[in-house]
Amino acid sequence: MELASITPEHPFSEQDFEYTTLLPSYRVDLRNARNEQLNRFLNANVVSDWSQLSWKEIGRPFEVKKLAKERRDWEKEHEQDMPVKKSWEYFNRSFHNLFMQDVPAEQERLKSSLKDSFKGFHLHDIKQGLGEMARLSLWNYVHRIEDGIWDPRGKRALFEGLDVENPRILFLGAAEGYEAMQLHAMYPGGEVVMVDYDAFCKTDRFAHFPNTYPFLGTNPQTGAPKVWYKDQMNITYLVKDIRDLDFHKEFDIVLSVGLLEHVPDEHKPAILEWHRKFVKDDGYVIMTTPRNQMKSRIYYHVMADMMNHTYRELMDIRQMGLYAYENGLDIVRHGFIKVHNGIIARAR
Known part of the structure; x- marks a missing residue:
């Protein structure tokens, strides 16, 4: 096996497989490099026939009502609802501050x-x-x-087994770009295009994502597991409104993480159309949303001042999948990981 050189910028290599440790701001997790225990991290096949599922049967998502104090104060001062883009700007700065903390x-x-x-x-x-x-x-x-936000083992389990080679990956609403980097490590040789309309996501959330964070992926020469780092990846970051993108159906993978649940039902078809619009006919659409479970409800209640600047829902996987199915996507794989639902789909 080809071993990476250990440097301060790249502190982990293939010699560190099965190692995990807590750093001041996050967990390093290099366990299960070969993804041999997928079912431990992804429960799939909750629905066998999406055409038979109805909203009457499964109900609508849970809407998180408690808003951040910053948003409530802004709306009181300005006597209007906070604009959507501004709410995202407040959220991104707040969330980024959490990631950057030396927690101990x-x-x-x-x-x-x-x-x-x-x-x-x-x-x-x-x-x-x-x-x-x-x-x-x-x-x-x-x-x-718990490593529930990034959840590298769960995300790798969700992303496993895609029929792509040197893929072009489009990440809509990319924030710090974690999931696209994980995909790029697993399927190297292509390109990642990250898009977010808040410039702070490019200049701070992505730019300050630690270069020393190890992603478990694949060595394209040998097919063996390999450790990758952000500065080894082919990434372009665009500060742009998704609605203004001039791409065509040119991406092997179109990805979003925590995007669908941030708009009410009347806007979900548009969100899903953005995925369909840019994916190749034989490409994949990948989406995740936070799961509707008691610990998630508690989390967003306790963390409201840090997290709840935007409209937010919690879904179960059936609700998420039915939105996708009704808007022109065929579900290839669906299930849930630690705190997220996950779907792999293709455009119909």
């Missing part, structure tokens, strides 16, 4: 601050500090301990 150091800072507040009987500061501690503890568990 921040926990120690909050503990010290709370201790001082208790000594001085500063009730307002105590209440605020306890809220910050609860949010940070939940973020630490979901993102670092």
Whole structure:
């Protein structure tokens, strides 16, 4: 097996397979490099015939109603609903700040601050500090301990087995671009085009994604597992409204993560058409959305001030799949991973 050189920029190699550790901001997880336990990470085949499924049977998604204080304050000040683009700008900055935290150091800072507040009987500061501690503890568990946001093993299980070679990958609403980089590592040799209409996603969320983060993928020369890094990938990042893209049906994979659930039903056909519009006839559409489960409802309630700047729904996989099926997609694979639903589809 070809072994990568260890450098400060590329600290992990094929010698580190089955290794996992917690860094201050995220987990490194190089376990199960060969994806030999897919069913452990992806439960599929909930629906055998999508044409027989009805909304009456499965109900509509759960709408998250609790909004971030920043949004409520903005709307009170401006006496209008926050525009959609601005709500995304607020969300992206808030979410990015979570990813960039040195969590153990921040926990120690909050503990010290709370201790001082208790000594001085500063009730307002105590209440605020306890809220910050609860949010940070939940973020630490979901993102670092469980690795539920990036979920590399679950995402690889979802992406496994696609019939593509040197694929062109289009990521709609790309944010930091994690999932496209994971796909690019698994199916190397092609190109990733990331698109987001908030420039902050390119200049900060993507630009500050750690170059030292290892993606488990494939060595194109040998077919064996290989560790990849962001700076080894062929990525173009466009700051553009998806509606203004001038691509044609030229991508082998069109991907979105956490996009469909951010619009009410009347706009979902347009969202899904953006996927169909740019994928080749024999290409794949890949989508994920947060799962409707109790721990997800608790998460978005506790983390509201950090997460809930935009319209948001929680779906089960049947709801997500029915939206896709009714809007011209045939479901190839569907299921759920730690905190997300996942669908692989083809355009009809």
